[in-house]
Each structure stands twice: as structure tokens, then as C-alpha cells.
Amino acid sequence: MSAGTALVDIRGLTVDFGSLRAVDGVDLRLEAGERLGIVGESGSGKSVTMLALMQLVGAPGVVRADKLEFLGRDLLELSARERRAVIGRDMAMVFQDALSALNPSYTVGAQIAEVLREHLGLRGAAARARVLELLELVEIPDAKRRADAYPHQLSGGMNQRVMIAMAIACSPRLLIADEPTTALDVTIQAQIMALLLRLSTEQGMGLVMITHDLAVVAELTQRVAVMYAGQLVEEGAVPALFDAPRHPYTEALLAAIPEHNRGAARLQALPGIVPGAHDRPAGCLLAPRCAYAVERCRAERPPLAAGVRCFLPRGEPKP
């Protein structure tokens, strides 16, 4: 891999489900070892974007992109077999609900061993040793006994750790975490995040964190992409974007965090919902919900310029 090759390079990604455009012209670039947060409310297309990258969008979804590169290889041009080999080994995913993301019919040890066998050719005692090593790496106590447990016999936090162990089993270049801490309680959340951060820095693994929890993004990532209704509306480095959000939507997301509303009688919330398939406005997609919208916002759709998709960005970019 040459020095100039990005880990992930997406240009103009569009995903349609019938008449619904779930992802609309998304550009994303991720360098090796970089940690990116993708933020947005439900239905904003953040998960579908990653599913498209992993080639997991099935019929009736249609994926189109000018460029969909992973490790310098265009995923749209690979055969199914090549794609499975590339994606399965170098890309891994941690799901939101670990209990349903583990196969209930097999012990967790057997499930991790299967990944090792398929991609690294490890078998028997070697596979077993590596399974225990991985379980210890994700800080599961008493790994020997836990490896023989079925998913329903473990707690949510344990299952999430198993899921992470399985994801990092082949030392992937990219780990995609889809709201990995949403189903867990707060103390476990912090542990899982610390674990992800540690693994990512230790192994130089790129991390994409899909979440609606801005606190997670602030703690864990270097850069954040804010999505709204299938479009990227703002992108920027983490502290700067939080200190001075430029898109009204980012501003509204930040304002809705309970800590920013301490003392107020009501939480600030963005009125309305993400537009659906049949009520997409002609102009800016946020215009109907935006407090700052002017005539131009309703008539014309703003382009993504200097990291923000807005005619009237808030504040000025930090020098």
C-alpha cells in the first residue's frame, strides 16, 4: 500500500431503497489508524453508509458510488469471492445489540474460532489458545470458562466484549462500531469505549464509530462527520467542531445534550423529524426544522463547502 492511499475513500455514495434515498452523495475519507465518528439521528443514513461500505446492502437497496475504495481497492469491481476475503479479514464490525449479533446455537469460543479458521487457517489447539488470548485482550475474566459459554449465558457487557474480540480476531485495518454502547449501562459503556480506544491505538486500527451520543464521539474520535437525511452536513476535527459548530443541525444536536441544559426547565430539542421519502423539501433538507432558515434555504439546496453544508454557517471557522 502506497503512502498516499487512504484506508477508506468514498466519493458520491448513494443508496436507494425504492423511492427512498437513504444515502445521498456522501464523501468520506479515512486515513489508516484514524478514528472517525459519524453522528446523526435515527434515519439519517449513518448505518446504511457503513453497510454500503461493507457491501451488505441487499435487494431492494441499490448502491451507487463514483468511488468506493478500501485499502486502495475498488470494492464495486471485486468479485463476490474476493470481496468476502478482503472485507472479512480487514474490515470488522461491532453491532449495537451483541446478544443478537452472536449466534445462539454455538459457544462464543466456537464462534471466534470459526473466524480464525476461515481467515487465518488456525485450527485445534492453536485456535483455542488464540481464542483465550483474544478474550483476555478484551478483558474478559475467567476466559477459559467463558469461552465455553453460550451467548445467552453471558451479560450484555460480556457479549459486547466477545463481539469485539471476534471483530479484532484477524487484526482488521478498519473496525466499524455501530452504536456499540447503546444497549449497555453507563459504567460498562465507559469500559467498552476505553477498550476500543486502547485496541485502536495499540493495533493502529482505523475506527468508525456510528452513534447518536456526542459524548462518545468527543471522547473517542479525532474527526466527526454529521449526517442528516442521508447527507453529510458538517465534517470537522473533534474539539473544534464541538466548540464552534457551524451547521445549525450540529448546533441543535449539541444544544440537546442534557448537560448543556442544566437549570433549564425543558431540554432544548429540534422540532420535527427527518424528512421521509415523500416529503423531502426542495431546498435545504433541514430548512423546515431550522430556526435560521431564510428564503434561499427553502428554494435551493446548499452544497458542501469548506466542511459544512449551509448557506449561513454559524460563527466563523477557527483559524
Add this chain to the structure above:
Amino acid sequence: MAAAPASPWRESWRSFAANRGALAALGVFALIALAALLAPWLAPHDPVLQYRDHMLAPPMWADGGSRAFPLGTDELGRDMLSRLLWGGRISLGLGLASVLLSMLPGVLLGLVAAFHQHALAPVIMRVMDVMLALPSLLLAICVITVLGPGLANTAIAIAIGALPGFTRLARAAALAEIGRDYVTASRLAGAGTGRLMFAAVLPNCMAPLIVNASLSFSSAILSAAGLGFLGLGVQAPLAEWGTMLATARDYMERAGWVVTLPGLAILVSVLAVNLIGDGLRDALDPKLKRAA
């Protein structure tokens, strides 16, 4: 290992064993199956040998019964006990064969339909709907008319009738599993369709399939008996419980045992299998298990 966690199958066995009726039924069925299996050694006589001096001899406890024929003889002087034992082999074997013959292709078709929802599912499922629209006995009669009567053809005919049930059940169970994250996860890990079908999804669909298999086993025994009774199933001189009933019905008034005994054999084994099926359903039903 000191405290290895119990596997799901062991847990299911525990909750099955807690059901006394099902456990008793399992015992009874095991006894019947064992007797059928050991027929060559247990049977006192050759099942097709005709003792012309002892036609319609009553069982040994009735007046005129003898120890030589513990359960009496039929209209041609063949020993009832021997025929029942040998008939058990055929009846139970027929049940087993037709369950396997319908379950294996049915599960395969169901999985294929679940995984190819746009290309193959409509074709497979409409064919199954057409098969479901015909009464199963009529369908079996049609098949036998084409293939000709006989042991293997009876099994095939019954299996074809039970095929749609397995296909629909397997498809429904697989569809419920396909949407779950672990399937996506193994697809991401590089699993191909075949692997997804058989290694990831199928083990999680087994519970309803096992229950259906046990229940269709009993209905297969009944269908075989019914076809035998109509003269389309197993052909004489082979002993099969339904055929025995059919040939003996003319002597019902004079010699009750020739009808009662095969009827009882069918009744007891079907009842036992049904009770086992009910117990399995309770033990394997995920909703009941989660609640416990």
C-alpha cells in the same frame, strides 16, 4: 471442566424430562420401537407362515386360546403377535422414512426460498401452495397410482404430502433468523450463502422443525395405515398395521382381536409420538424457555 455451562440441548432435555406425560410416552415408544427392532428374535412364528389348522384362533386368555399363539391368529392362520412385531418394523420404518424424505428436501427448499426471496422463493412457495391445496390422502393416492403400490412408493407418497409443511416452516423460521445481526455479522466475516444457510441459520431453526418432524411421524403412520386399509399401501403378505386392519375387517364380528390388536398398536404408538411431540414443543419453544 469444573462448571461448564449447560448446552441449550441439555437444558431442553431437562425441561422435557420435567414433563411426566412426555417422558412416559417416550418410554412407551422406546419399548414399541425396541420390540419392532428385535422382531426376528422376539416373534414366536414366521409372520407369513399360515397354520391352516388354527385359522382365527382366539388369544390365549380367551376360551379356546392356546399358548402357541399368544395373541391368536388371523383369517389365514398367521400368528398375530409375530405379525404385529414385524408390522411394527414396517409401520415405524415407513413413518421414519417418510419424515426423512419430506424433512430433508423440505428444509432445503425452505432455506433456499428464505435466502433467495426475489428469484426462487415465489416459484418454490407457489408450488408448495398448489400441493397444499390438494387433500394429502388424495395426493398420496395420486402418487401411488403413478408409481404403483409398494413399500418405498408409499413412503414417497406420504413424504410428498408432508413436504409443503416442512418447506413453509423452514422458510418462516429462517426468515425470522436472517434479519438478525449475527447473520449479518457472519456475512461480513466472509461466509458464503451455503455456510450461512447450514452453519449459521439452520441450527437456530431446528426447534420448530424437530417438533414438526415428531408430529408428522405420527401422521405418517396414520397415512400409511390409511393407504394400507385402502389396499394402496404395503401389499400382502407383508405385515403392516394398516393392511392388517384392512384384511381383517370382514371378521370383525366373529374375531374381534384381528381388528382390535393392530388398531391398538396404531393408537398407542401414534399417541406416544404425539405426546413426545407436545413435550418437545414445550421444551424447545424459545418463548417458554426465555420466560423460565
